[in-house]
Amino acid sequence: xxxxxxxxxxxxxxxxxxxxxxxxxRDHLKxxxxxxxxAIRENAGAAAEAARSRARNASDWARTRFADxxxxxxxxxxxxxxxxxxxxxxxxxxxxxxxxRSED
Numbered sequence: 001x002x003x004x005x006x007x008x009x010x011x012x013x014x015x016x017x018x019x020x021x022x023x024x025x026r027d028h029l030k031x032x033x034x035x036x037x038x039a040i041r042e043n044a045g046a047a048a049e050a051a052r053s054r055a056r057n058a059s060d061w062a063r064t065r066f067a068d069x070x071x072x073x074x075x076x077x078x079x080x081x082x083x084x085x086x087x088x089x090x091x092x093x094x095x096x097x098x099x100x101r102s103e104d
Contacts, residue, residue, distance in 0.1 A: 073080040
C-alpha cells in the first residue's frame with residue numbers, strides 16, 4: 001500500500017502534522033505566558049498593597065513614639081536635657097576618635 005503513495009505526498013502529510021503540532025505548542029506557550037503575566041500582575045498588586053500597609057503602620061508607630069517622647073520631655077525637661085548632653089558627649093568622643101585614627 002505504501003508503494004502506491006508518491007514519496008512527496010508522505011513528506012507533505014508529515015509537514016502538515018508537524019505544522020499543526022507546532023501551532024498547538026505556540027498556542028499553549030501563549031496561554032502559559034498570559035497566565036504567568038496575569039499571576040505576576042496579581043502578585044505585584046498584592047506586594048504593593050502590603051508595602052503600603054506596612055508603611056502606614058510604621059508611620060503610625062513612629063508618630064506614637066514621637067508623641068510619647070514629647071510627653072516625657074515635657075514632664076521632665078531637666079532629665080531630657082541631661083540625656084541629650086550625655087549622648088552628645090559620647091557621640092563627640094566617638095567621632096573625634098574616628099577622625100584621629102583616619103589621620104594616622
